[in-house]
Amino acid sequence: MSEHLIRITVLDRKGQAHALEAPTDLGLNLMELCKSYGLPIKGTCGGMALCASCHIYVMSNHALPKPSDDELAMLDSAFFVQPNSRLGCQIRLRDELDGLQVQLAPESE
Numbered sequence: 001m002s003e004h005l006i007r008i009t010v011l012d013r014k015g016q017a018h019a020l021e022a023p024t025d026l027g028l029n030l031m032e033l034c035k036s037y038g039l040p041i042k043g044t045c046g047g048m049a050l051c052a053s054c055h056i057y058v059m060s061n062h063a064l065p066k067p068s069d070d071e072l073a074m075l076d077s078a079f080f081v082q083p084n085s086r087l088g089c090q091i092r093l094r095d096e097l098d099g100l101q102v103q104l105a106p107e108s109e
Contacts (some may be wrong), residue, residue, distance in 0.1 A: 004094060006094075006098035007019060008022055008102070009102070010037075012065065018039060028093050029092050034088060041056075046089075049090055056086055061080070064086065064091060067087075075087065082105075
């Protein structure tokens with residue numbers, strides 16, 4: 001079985017770019033990937049779209065699945081929401097996301 005790896009660039013809250021390699025055959029989401037690299041993303045609810053502590057901005061033009069009603073409801077209550085806001089826990093890593101660029105949203109405080 002061959003491992004499928006994609007590259008994702010994450011800008012942290014200080015503007016520093018982090019090049020991450022992500023397997024696409026493990027069912028991971030973007031929040032889990034960021035946490036595995038030690039980036040400051042909380043994911044307090046464990047990826048259930050019940051909080052907005054994995055709020056990110058999508059900076060590249062990748063086609064992503066539309067946000068679910070749960071994700072939109074959480075973004076409604078989040079701080080610093082932009083048109084390109086998403087919850088990292090709702091973005092499943094797949095081959096089509098190779099080259100994805102995201103930025104961690106500011107924290108609420």
